[in-house]
Amino acid sequence: MQFSEMRLLTVIAPDSLEEHLTREFKALGATGYTILPARGEGGHGLRTSELEGGNIQAEVIVDADTAERMVEHLFAKFLPRHAIVVYLMRIDVVRPHKFVAPTTP
Amino acid sequence: MQFSEMRLLTVIAPDSLEEHLTREFKALGATGYTILPARGEGGHGLRTSELEGGNIQAEVIVDADTAERMVEHLFAKFLPRHAIVVYLMRIDVVRPHKFVAPTTP
Amino acid sequence: MQFSEMRLLTVIAPDSLEEHLTREFKALGATGYTILPARGEGGHGLRTSELEGGNIQAEVIVDADTAERMVEHLFAKFLPRHAIVVYLMRIDVVRPHKFVAPTTP
Numbered sequence: 001m002q003f004s005e006m007r008l009l010t011v012i013a014p015d016s017l018e019e020h021l022t023r024e025f026k027a028l029g030a031t032g033y034t035i036l037p038a039r040g041e042g043g044h045g046l047r048t049s050e051l052e053g054g055n056i057q058a059e060v061i062v063d064a065d066t067a068e069r070m071v072e073h074l075f076a077k078f079l080p081r082h083a084i085v086v087y088l089m090r091i092d093v094v095r096p097h098k099f100v101a102p103t104t105p
Numbered sequence: 106m107q108f109s110e111m112r113l114l115t116v117i118a119p120d121s122l123e124e125h126l127t128r129e130f131k132a133l134g135a136t137g138y139t140i141l142p143a144r145g146e147g148g149h150g151l152r153t154s155e156l157e158g159g160n161i162q163a164e165v166i167v168d169a170d171t172a173e174r175m176v177e178h179l180f181a182k183f184l185p186r187h188a189i190v191v192y193l194m195r196i197d198v199v200r201p202h203k204f205v206a207p208t209t210p
Numbered sequence: 211m212q213f214s215e216m217r218l219l220t221v222i223a224p225d226s227l228e229e230h231l232t233r234e235f236k237a238l239g240a241t242g243y244t245i246l247p248a249r250g251e252g253g254h255g256l257r258t259s260e261l262e263g264g265n266i267q268a269e270v271i272v273d274a275d276t277a278e279r280m281v282e283h284l285f286a287k288f289l290p291r292h293a294i295v296v297y298l299m300r301i302d303v304v305r306p307h308k309f310v311a312p313t314t315p
Binding site: 061 | 115117141142143144145146147160162173176177180190191192193194195
């Protein structure tokens, strides 16, 4: 079986940002996303109060270039005013084309 | 402390598949599994409607060979009719034997 | 954009341990944590009954040294009496200092 390396981009954010976040994901080239309900504390040093309510852990699978572009965009868009945590990890998938939008810029 | 590399296999699927999926995990050599409630959209390009309801993110820890065998089996079993997303990542665990079923085929 | 490699430490445990676990995380140098509600079975070979109730999947982002120290501590503290699963993975973050407590021992 043939595996290809892609990136899993994870964003932990207040759940009030869910709609805004998923809209950004799609605009930036994601073909889908997964939202896990979460709670947490501390925001890893960021504005504590905001991350103490209901959070979401949002996950998208994208190629390395799209992942980096998304991180840059999400930081510029959300960090000035919101407590979000963003990280990337390497994953192996079988059908990488499924995670590349036909209209990826 | 001694770490060993294993694989975390993640499956995102409609929650109606939970029982079927976990039965397959065990039949294929998993000694346990974790289910996270999830929601999502798009299924990364797969049959959109199915992944728009309640989803699950199912996770199992297995060795590399078992992981590859599971991916192959899950694709053959579920993909023809269901929208599932499957990926592998490398993790470090302390007691790898805990994740190997005595009866692994 | 400059990425730095950190560790994501994941702990799967009975939800009755949540408060105890998060207290330990902070005492050991975490600046935040995320809790995902979970369910599961088998505990990967560990005391099955305990992991069949409500579980949590707890996640913290720390540097490699802190991660290793945490795993050692969590095993010593919880494993004798509880069914927990612990694993590490490598992640890339943008602002690594956000995940290092000023008072990390």
